[in-house]
Amino acid sequence: xxxxxxxxxxxxxxxxxxxxxxxxxxxxxxxxxxxxxxxxxxxxxxxxxxxxxxxxxxxxxxxxxxxxxxxxxxxxxxxxxxxxxxxxxxxxxxxxxxxxxxxxxxxxxxxxxx
Numbered sequence: 647x648x649x650x651x652x653x654x655x656x657x658x659x660x661x662x663x664x665x666x667x668x669x670x671x672x673x674x675x676x677x678x679x680x681x682x683x684x685x686x687x688x689x690x691x692x693x694x695x696x697x698x699x700x701x702x703x704x705x706x707x708x709x710x711x712x713x714x715x716x717x718x719x720x721x722x723x724x725x726x727x728x729x730x731x732x733x734x735x736x737x738x739x740x741x742x743x744x745x746x747x748x749x750x751x752x753x754x755x756x757x758x759x760x
Contacts, residue, residue: 653706660722663711664738672733679737679746686753697758705758712755716747 667675678685686693697705711719720739727735737743 653703653710655707655710657722657725659707660711660714660719661726663708664719664723667738668732668734670734672737675734675737679740679743682746682749684749684753686750686757690757693754693757708754709759712751712759714751716744716751719747719751720744 670678677683700708720743723735723738726732727739738747
């Protein structure tokens with residue numbers, strides 16, 4: 647796999663990687679965030695199956711993403727929200743979403759890279 651120093655990740659890459667959240671109905675996402683649900687654990691088998699379809703570069707980009715701070719991710723999501731006005735992104739921008747994002751990124755990192 648490429649080292650992180652050789653792979654560059656753009657705001658579009660982050661948005662593309664996190665687009666899974668925009669596929670979830672806003673109400674369900676709001677419930678998951680409010681309960682601080684571990685959605686990675688819930689979809690572990692699907693994530694592992696999808697991992698086999700990813701290129702080394704895709705995995706390197708995901709690895710960079712899971713290492714980003716929540717505040718940095720939320721800044722990128724805010725820019726995307728301002729362009730798209732997707733309700734799901736607004737939910738992820740709320741302060742109570744920080745622990746949801748942090749926990750799920752940690753779980754994703756552990757699942758894909760440990």
